[in-house]
Amino acid sequence: MTDRRHILLLLAPALIVLGGLFLTGLGLTLLRSFRYFPALGLTQPDLAAYAAILTTPGFLKSLALSLWIAATSTLIAAALALGAALVLRQTFPGRAFVSFLVQLNLTIPHIVGAIGILYLFSQSGSFARLAYAAGLISGPQDFPALTQDPFAIGIILLYVWKELPFITLILLANLQTLGEDHEAVARSLGASRWQTFRHVLLPMLMPGLASASGLVFAFAFGAYEVPLVLGAYSPKALPVLAWQAWTDTDLATRPEAMAMAVVIALIGLLLLALVARTLNRGERDAR
Amino acid sequence: MHADRLRLLAAFALALWMILPTIPLVVWSVARGWRYPDLLPQGWSLKAWSFALSGKSGVLESLALTTGIASAVTVLAALIGVPAGRALGLYRFRGKGLVTLFLLAPAVLPGIAIAFGLHGVFLRLGLAGTVTGVMLAHLIPVLPYMTLVMAAVFSRFDPDIEAQARLLGATPWQTFRCVTLPAILPGLMTAALFAFLVSWSQYVLTLAIGGGRVQTLPLVLFSFAGAGRNDITAAIALLYILPGLAVLILTARQVTGRGAALSGGLRQWPR
Numbered sequence A: 001m002t003d004r005r006h007i008l009l010l011l012a013p014a015l016i017v018l019g020g021l022f023l024t025g026l027g028l029t030l031l032r033s034f035r036y037f038p039a040l041g042l043t044q045p046d047l048a049a050y051a052a053i054l055t056t057p058g059f060l061k062s063l064a065l066s067l068w069i070a071a072t073s074t075l076i077a078a079a080l081a082l083g084a085a086l087v088l089r090q091t092f093p094g095r096a097f098v099s100f101l102v103q104l105n106l107t108i109p110h111i112v113g114a115i116g117i118l119y120l121f122s123q124s125g126s127f128a129r130l131a132y133a134a135g136l137i138s139g140p141q142d143f144p145a146l147t148q149d150p151f152a153i154g155i156i157l158l159y160v161w162k163e164l165p166f167i168t169l170i171l172l173a174n175l176q177t178l179g180e181d182h183e184a185v186a187r188s189l190g191a192s193r194w195q196t197f198r199h200v201l202l203p204m205l206m207p208g209l210a211s212a213s214g215l216v217f218a219f220a221f222g223a224y225e226v227p228l229v230l231g232a233y234s235p236k237a238l239p240v241l242a243w244q245a246w247t248d249t250d251l252a253t254r255p256e257a258m259a260m261a262v263v264i265a266l267i268g269l270l271l272l273a274l275v276a277r278t279l280n281r282g283e284r285d286a287r
Numbered sequence B: 001m002h003a004d005r006l007r008l009l010a011a012f013a014l015a016l017w018m019i020l021p022t023i024p025l026v027v028w029s030v031a032r033g034w035r036y037p038d039l040l041p042q043g044w045s046l047k048a049w050s051f052a053l054s055g056k057s058g059v060l061e062s063l064a065l066t067t068g069i070a071s072a073v074t075v076l077a078a079l080i081g082v083p084a085g086r087a088l089g090l091y092r093f094r095g096k097g098l099v100t101l102f103l104l105a106p107a108v109l110p111g112i113a114i115a116f117g118l119h120g121v122f123l124r125l126g127l128a129g130t131v132t133g134v135m136l137a138h139l140i141p142v143l144p145y146m147t148l149v150m151a152a153v154f155s156r157f158d159p160d161i162e163a164q165a166r167l168l169g170a171t172p173w174q175t176f177r178c179v180t181l182p183a184i185l186p187g188l189m190t191a192a193l194f195a196f197l198v199s200w201s202q203y204v205l206t207l208a209i210g211g212g213r214v215q216t217l218p219l220v221l222f223s224f225a226g227a228g229r230n231d232i233t234a235a236i237a238l239l240y241i242l243p244g245l246a247v248l249i250l251t252a253r254q255v256t257g258r259g260a261a262l263s264g265g266l267r268q269w270p271r
Helices: A002-033 A048-055 A057-089 A095-107 A110-121 A126-133 A153-178 A181-188 A193-222 A225-230 A238-246 A251-286 B002-019 B022-029 B047-052 B059-090 B096-108 B111-125 B131-154 B160-167 B172-201 B204-210 B217-226 B230-256 B260-266
Strands: none
Touching (some): A002 B059, A002 B096, A002 B111, A048 A057, A057 A095, A057 A153, A110 B217, A181 A193, A238 B111, A251 B096, A251 B111, B059 B217, B096 B131, B131 B204
């Protein structure tokens, strides 16, 4: 009994502060999305804002774009991270330096990386200049649009750059905990390198890989500043569209902004549930 | 032999990809005129740096503000997160999974989903557009990291040594000060540095809650980027990386060293 009170006391400040900030913030977003806004004379909650965004082609295009960005970035980053973790796990000359760079990247804010990607891949950027010097193009317009482009290639490049180290370091930590015994046993029983990877190592790495990928997906889906720097004018990524509706001088679009924020939150919650499930399963397997 | 060479090549490609986006930033920050299609600037100059570091640009002011906010948020998060981490790390109790999930959720949910509603709440409380409001908003993504890292730290902590100290006549404060704190300090330092970085990197929460009146470094960075001043933007962008670099060097032993610190700490690396 005293133990329970003790635990509750320890948890109380965090629960109150996070609950107070996070739940009221999310709660008011939800309330406003139902067009409950007494200051504007809206006292009858309804679903008009949701109906409005679902029937505007802009919203659906933005939703599709954001899902495309998140899915593609996550897949590429996860696949490359798996390779990177397997490489960095072995010893080779210069490993400490490469690991240092991988860790350093983790600390660089997304905005800085986004500006770097812009200076590299824009039509007057470093690669366009190299292509010109090599005689491949005769002007900026000949260089393929890789930033502020309709396929969001620049945004995806940024996330692959930024999230690859994140997933890699989680996988490396997992690999270190697992050790090499399982693989050694598989090899001694006659499994090939590929079979050992496919049937022994990969299944053991899967919970870590899945949860890290879930976090990456949620971030790439909901981040605002990256598509702001690297995104095209149209279609806009969903967070950019929501922000635009929120800051519109026409206050009538506010509930629509809130409804878009709710959609973003729902997809985030869905991923949180998936991450929690894979982590739980991983813990149960470990026991 | 062949596999070795392939591995070196892959490692080299990885290293190159990691530093690639910072290369144009470094060159731009010391460039004097760098027009398309020149591969290199016409000349070199430190003008962007001296402007960024002069009083006129507002960068130094913003640097101080951003550092102040991140430090205050870190201290607040430690005061709140260490007890919560202790509860999660030391005890098994009913609903622990749910509590963990609730404390993790704010770090996973996109800031923009919370920011709109929170702005409405803060507007009513007079916190919108204030530094205090921005600090409170930063607690949302920061506190989960602090709590979860401290939970990992406390899960390796033996509470029996506290009981022994009490048995020998130490007061609760003495026990904390001389027994608990030294034991958790390395983990707490790591958690604090991560917390600092998470606050340091915030953009959308600062913009939404601060309403442009709280000009942290990323906001200043954006206004120079929007004005097309690539040289100054690059210099500020590089300044913005420095604390992360410092944190990495400070925690290098924990991060590259073997042992439990790695698997526990890395999971919670800031995003």
